[in-house]
Amino acid sequence: MKSTNDLFNDIIPLGRLIYMVNQKKDRLLNDYLSPLDITATQFKVLCSIRCQTCITPVELKKILSVDLGALTRMLDRLVCKGWIVRNPNPNDKRGVLVQLTPDGAALCEQCHQLVGKDLHQELTKNLTAEEVATLESLLRKILP
Secondary structure, eight states: OOOHHHHHHHHOHHHHHHHHHHHHHHHHHHHHHGGGTOOHHHHHHHHHHHHHSEEOHHHHHHHHTOOHHHHHHHHHHHHHTTSEEEEEETTEEEEEEEEEOHHHHHHHHHHHHHHTTHHHHHHTTTSOHHHHHHHHHHHHHHOO
Protein backbone atom coordinates (compact mmCIF):
# COMPACT_ATOMS: atom_id res chain seq x y z
CA MET A 1 0.00 0.00 0.00
CA LYS A 2 1.28 3.46 -0.90
CA SER A 3 1.88 6.11 1.75
CA THR A 4 -0.12 9.34 1.75
CA ASN A 5 3.01 11.15 0.54
CA ASP A 6 3.35 8.78 -2.44
CA LEU A 7 -0.33 9.23 -3.33
CA PHE A 8 0.02 13.00 -3.19
CA ASN A 9 3.14 12.86 -5.38
CA ASP A 10 1.32 10.67 -7.93
CA ILE A 11 -1.61 13.08 -8.08
CA ILE A 12 0.38 16.34 -8.09
CA PRO A 13 3.97 15.61 -9.18
CA LEU A 14 4.58 19.22 -10.23
CA GLY A 15 3.54 20.42 -6.79
CA ARG A 16 6.05 18.08 -5.19
CA LEU A 17 8.83 19.31 -7.48
CA ILE A 18 8.02 22.95 -6.73
CA TYR A 19 8.01 22.12 -3.01
CA MET A 20 11.40 20.40 -3.27
CA VAL A 21 12.94 23.31 -5.19
CA ASN A 22 11.58 25.71 -2.58
CA GLN A 23 13.11 23.58 0.19
CA LYS A 24 16.48 23.60 -1.59
CA LYS A 25 16.26 27.38 -2.01
CA ASP A 26 15.54 27.80 1.71
CA ARG A 27 18.46 25.51 2.68
CA LEU A 28 20.82 27.52 0.49
CA LEU A 29 19.44 30.79 1.82
CA ASN A 30 19.97 29.58 5.40
CA ASP A 31 23.56 28.67 4.53
CA TYR A 32 24.23 32.08 2.99
CA LEU A 33 22.60 34.01 5.84
CA SER A 34 23.90 32.05 8.82
CA PRO A 35 26.96 34.34 9.28
CA LEU A 36 24.51 37.21 9.91
CA ASP A 37 22.53 35.20 12.49
CA ILE A 38 19.32 35.35 10.49
CA THR A 39 17.24 32.53 9.05
CA ALA A 40 15.63 32.32 5.61
CA THR A 41 12.21 32.65 7.22
CA GLN A 42 13.21 35.76 9.16
CA PHE A 43 14.72 37.22 6.00
CA LYS A 44 11.48 36.64 4.07
CA VAL A 45 9.51 38.43 6.80
CA LEU A 46 11.92 41.38 6.79
CA CYS A 47 11.80 41.60 2.98
CA SER A 48 8.01 41.52 2.99
CA ILE A 49 7.87 44.32 5.54
CA ARG A 50 10.49 46.29 3.61
CA CYS A 51 8.46 46.10 0.40
CA GLN A 52 5.37 47.49 2.12
CA THR A 53 7.13 49.97 4.47
CA CYS A 54 4.35 49.55 7.07
CA ILE A 55 2.09 46.51 7.16
CA THR A 56 -0.41 44.82 9.45
CA PRO A 57 0.30 41.30 10.69
CA VAL A 58 -2.81 40.05 8.87
CA GLU A 59 -1.57 41.49 5.55
CA LEU A 60 1.85 39.97 6.22
CA LYS A 61 0.22 36.61 6.96
CA LYS A 62 -1.50 36.69 3.56
CA ILE A 63 1.69 37.62 1.69
CA LEU A 64 3.74 34.89 3.37
CA SER A 65 0.96 32.27 3.50
CA VAL A 66 1.71 31.39 7.12
CA ASP A 67 -0.27 30.74 10.27
CA LEU A 68 -1.00 33.95 12.22
CA GLY A 69 0.14 32.37 15.49
CA ALA A 70 3.49 31.35 14.00
CA LEU A 71 3.86 34.79 12.44
CA THR A 72 3.14 36.48 15.77
CA ARG A 73 5.90 34.43 17.42
CA MET A 74 8.26 35.30 14.57
CA LEU A 75 7.44 38.99 14.92
CA ASP A 76 8.10 38.74 18.66
CA ARG A 77 11.59 37.34 17.93
CA LEU A 78 12.28 40.07 15.37
CA VAL A 79 11.21 42.74 17.86
CA CYS A 80 13.57 41.22 20.46
CA LYS A 81 16.42 41.36 17.94
CA GLY A 82 15.66 45.03 17.32
CA TRP A 83 14.90 44.54 13.63
CA ILE A 84 11.22 45.56 13.64
CA VAL A 85 8.82 47.61 15.73
CA ARG A 86 5.09 47.39 16.22
CA ASN A 87 3.33 50.74 16.15
CA PRO A 88 -0.34 51.49 16.80
CA ASN A 89 -2.42 51.44 13.63
CA PRO A 90 -4.03 54.88 13.25
CA ASN A 91 -6.84 53.31 11.18
CA ASP A 92 -7.60 50.52 13.67
CA LYS A 93 -7.31 51.17 17.41
CA ARG A 94 -6.99 47.45 18.14
CA GLY A 95 -4.40 46.80 15.44
CA VAL A 96 -0.72 47.40 14.90
CA LEU A 97 1.52 48.22 11.98
CA VAL A 98 4.84 46.44 11.65
CA GLN A 99 7.82 48.42 10.41
CA LEU A 100 11.55 47.83 10.01
CA THR A 101 13.87 49.60 12.40
CA PRO A 102 16.99 51.27 10.96
CA ASP A 103 18.93 48.16 12.11
CA GLY A 104 16.38 45.90 10.40
CA ALA A 105 16.59 47.88 7.16
CA ALA A 106 20.40 47.79 7.27
CA LEU A 107 20.36 44.04 7.92
CA CYS A 108 17.93 43.49 5.05
CA GLU A 109 20.24 45.39 2.71
CA GLN A 110 23.27 43.47 4.02
CA CYS A 111 21.45 40.19 3.37
CA HIS A 112 20.61 41.26 -0.18
CA GLN A 113 24.26 42.10 -0.78
CA LEU A 114 25.40 38.79 0.70
CA VAL A 115 22.96 36.64 -1.24
CA GLY A 116 22.97 38.73 -4.42
CA LYS A 117 23.13 36.74 -7.62
CA ASP A 118 24.96 33.86 -5.94
CA LEU A 119 21.78 32.13 -4.80
CA HIS A 120 20.20 32.42 -8.25
CA GLN A 121 23.36 31.06 -9.86
CA GLU A 122 23.55 28.19 -7.38
CA LEU A 123 19.91 27.23 -7.98
CA THR A 124 20.26 27.36 -11.75
CA LYS A 125 23.82 26.07 -12.18
CA ASN A 126 22.67 22.95 -14.04
CA LEU A 127 20.52 24.91 -16.48
CA THR A 128 21.44 26.84 -19.60
CA ALA A 129 20.54 30.53 -19.85
CA GLU A 130 17.76 29.58 -22.27
CA GLU A 131 16.39 26.97 -19.83
CA VAL A 132 16.42 29.52 -17.01
CA ALA A 133 14.48 31.97 -19.15
CA THR A 134 11.98 29.27 -20.12
CA LEU A 135 11.56 28.15 -16.50
CA GLU A 136 10.95 31.73 -15.35
CA SER A 137 8.44 32.28 -18.14
CA LEU A 138 6.55 29.07 -17.34
CA LEU A 139 6.45 29.74 -13.60
CA ARG A 140 5.12 33.27 -14.23
CA LYS A 141 2.30 31.74 -16.29
CA ILE A 142 1.30 29.61 -13.30
CA LEU A 143 1.06 32.62 -11.01
CA PRO A 144 -2.00 34.88 -11.15
